[in-house]
Amino acid sequence: MKPLPPLVNQDASFVSRRVFTDGDVYRREQQRIFARSWLYLAHESELKEKGDFVTGFLGETPVIAARGQDGAIHVSVNSCTHRGLPVCRAERGHAARFICPYHNWTYALDGRLLAVPQQALTHTQIDKGALGLRRVTRVESYRGLVFASLDDGIQPLDQYLGNMRFYLDNYFDRFPGGVQVIGPPHKWRIAANWKLPVENQLGDVGHGPFLHGFIMRNNSATTEINEFGLNVVPEPGHGAAIRLFPEGTDSETVMWGSENGSARMFSAETQAYLREVQDQLAGRLGPVHARIKGLTFGVYPNFSFLWANSVIRVSHPRAPGQVDYWSWWVVPADAPPAVKCELQSLYNASFGPAGLFEQDDSEAWSQQYLGSAIEQLDDQPYFYGLGLGEEQPHPLLPGKVGTSFNEHYARAFYLRWKRDIESAGDDARPDGEAR
């Protein structure tokens, strides 16, 4: 590959427009980021029983995640070793084996090749052990979130998440019965680069009152963000935008489910449930957690979580200017069915392909792509310097902490991104093909 032009300056206060549009950059991202990071795939609650499966993507690579007969979650590339067709065509389900429709090559839940129907008729010796689906050997979970990596040598997930675990705990360990992810996800295609949605939810709190002005002008979320908002970089590339309320703030204000008065519109049963969760939180996770009201979380490179809206999102790259955006609704597993049903509105009134917020976000991301594609502006990189140097360690919160509109979440992301895409690629390694 040819050398890249300068893309990100030393402190990432400037980021080239090409970062979003260049075809070589995109290929490098596939090889050096999506093939070497931990990528979110599924939640354990989607794979409860032996034989349960979901299909998904690790970057552009289609995979199956299945609970095997041994009780473990196995991830295999969804492509037959004979002619390459997908061996699983559904988004989720329950299966004993996966069968390719073309010649009925048959695979176990863990990807082993079980049967080749015409083998006996042709008297062929086949090494079935070598012809299983490509296994994704690194599969690890954190609080039920299942991540997989195409890099056999990647550091353990716990270490990769580092300080991000504290913030993930705030939601994913909040409810006594854990959470349940309701799949399959909603999926929609946006004419944008995959990093815009990611960047938006790593900590771009600043666009709220403007792009979403009709909803967010003068609402309580905006007031809370102005007063108590913090922008945290737990580890470079990860992010957590939160509100940290003072000690002694009443439960109604801080609790999950109470956004801009939403809790008051719920039934008494739902309100009581939400309050009980909040009132137990200090004892369950610690006093700091009971003061945190989240906004957005991000795990490098493409996992996002909207705390208040209870929705996991993954930005799947498809081309420099095309992303398939997936969105899974999350509920407290132990909430009564009527409560879960009411909580749907936290998600789909605001987000998802018909969300009041999402409609403006998707359109803005598409418009940003058009701006990024202006070749004559190669010498005019984007400014990412708001709050430069203002972020500091914090007495209560792990990571580096800035005020709400500090863009350090994006600077840290693009510095990590730059290091990754400039790292030696498979094409530079003598043994590249064997990897």
Add this chain to the structure above:
Amino acid sequence: MMRSADRSDLQQDIARFYYREARLLDERRFLTWLDLLAPEIVYRIPARHNYVGENSARNTEQYHSLAHELSPPEEAPIRRDNLALLTVRAQRALAPQAWSDNPPPRTRRMISNIEPDPDADPGAGSKGDLRVYSNFLLSFSHHSADNHLYTGQRRDVLRPQERGFLIVERTIILDWNVITAPTLALFF
């Protein structure tokens, strides 16, 4: 049983109602459109999934019944709006700081395959309510050359009024798995 002349009148009345509704929406008269909704309206868009057919149902129409594809009630649908949310959407679309609608998309709604089912049970508490199926083709054009086509079915419950109808329920069955149009926050 209805006489066929009555059926034909009913068909005409529903078509006239739908054409006016489509025109109001294409002319962006969203606040006027709200007057066509019953106070208890439920406006849904289920998600549509790729699924595995139940082997026990193979070779029957049940095997590929549409119901398998549509998200069940315990899943979050793409949309489940009540009158309050539809009102917010209508007001938002006319506000300056609603950037995906400013400038507004150019839309054209074609409503066809109108099929009232006067014998179907419209459910408890109905006030002469009717179940009506229709199909739509919606052309959406935004900015300069961002052009898209939406297709789908509407499953409505309509309540006859002295003049026209009120929409009591609308379920929109879209023909996509991955949504390839810019937004589903429109009125279908």
